[in-house]
Amino acid sequence: MRLVIARCTVDYAGRLTAHLPSALRLLLVKADGSVSVHADDRAYKPLNWMSPPCWLTEEPGADDAAAIWTVRNKADETLTITLEEIQHDSSHELGVDPGLVKDGVEAHLQELLAEHVHTLGDGWTLVRREFPTAIGPVDLLCRDHDGGSVAVEIKRRGEIDGVEQLTRYLELLNRDPLLAPVQGIFAAQQIKPQARVLATDRGIRCVTLDYDALRGIESDEFRLF
Structure with a gap:
C-alpha cells in the first residue's frame, strides 16, 4: 500500500464530472490497483476513488504542481489528481489479509x-x-x-x-x-x-x-x- 499526504486538486470525468478544490488530503494506492482520495472526516468513505481494474500514470507537474496522477479504468473514466505539495510518500507491504471473522456469520x-x-x-x-x-x-x-x-x-x-x-x-x-x-x-x-x-x-x-x-x-x- 502506498500512502501519500499532499495538497491536491482532484477532477473526475466519466458518467459525470466532479471537482475537488485544493486541500490537504490522504491518497491511498492499494495493491489491487485501486486509488482513493480521503479527507480527515467521513469515516472510511473516500471523497473520490477509482476501483480496479484501473491504471495509474504519474507525470512531473507543470508550473506549481509537484506531480500529476492520471487514473483511468476500462470504461475510460479518468481521475486526475494534481499534487501541489507532497508532505508524505511511503509504501508498505501488508501481505495477504486473513479477512474479518464475524460473530454470527x-x-x-x-x-x-x-x-x-x-x-x-x-x-x-x-x-x-x-x-x-x-x-x-x-x-x-x-x-x-x-x-x-x-x-x-x-x-x-x-x-x-x-x-x-x-x-x-x-x-x-x-x-x-x-x-x-x-x-x-x-x-x-x-x-x-x-x-x-x-x-x-x-x-x-x-x-x-x-x-x-x-x-x-x-x-x-x-x-x-
Whole structure:
C-alpha cells in the first residue's frame, strides 16, 4: 500500500464530472490497483476513488504542481489528481489479509438454527444441513409437524438475491417426487422490505432470526416469528 499526504486538486470525468478544490488530503494506492482520495472526516468513505481494474500514470507537474496522477479504468473514466505539495510518500507491504471473522456469520447461524430447528415450528425435525442440489446446497432441509418438506435459506442480511436463490432451489426440489411439495423459508437477521414482499408473493415464509436467542442468551425482545 502506498500512502501519500499532499495538497491536491482532484477532477473526475466519466458518467459525470466532479471537482475537488485544493486541500490537504490522504491518497491511498492499494495493491489491487485501486486509488482513493480521503479527507480527515467521513469515516472510511473516500471523497473520490477509482476501483480496479484501473491504471495509474504519474507525470512531473507543470508550473506549481509537484506531480500529476492520471487514473483511468476500462470504461475510460479518468481521475486526475494534481499534487501541489507532497508532505508524505511511503509504501508498505501488508501481505495477504486473513479477512474479518464475524460473530454470527451465515455458517454459524445455520449451525445454530439446525440445533434449534423447533424454533421454526413445533414438531419440526432436521433432515440435513447443506442438502445438495444441482445448483448448490440448500442450507437446511427440514420436515414440519405434518411431515412436509421445507427448504430453509439462511442469510445475515436478507435481500432480493437470497429470495431468488431460494426460488431456484425450490424449483429443483419440487421436481423430486420423494420431497414434493417443498415449502420455503427465508431466514435472516435482517430482511429488506423488498425481499420480504418478493418472498411473500412467491409463497415463501420469512423468518427474522434473533442470534442471541439462538445462542441461548435471554433477549428483551422477541424477534423470531
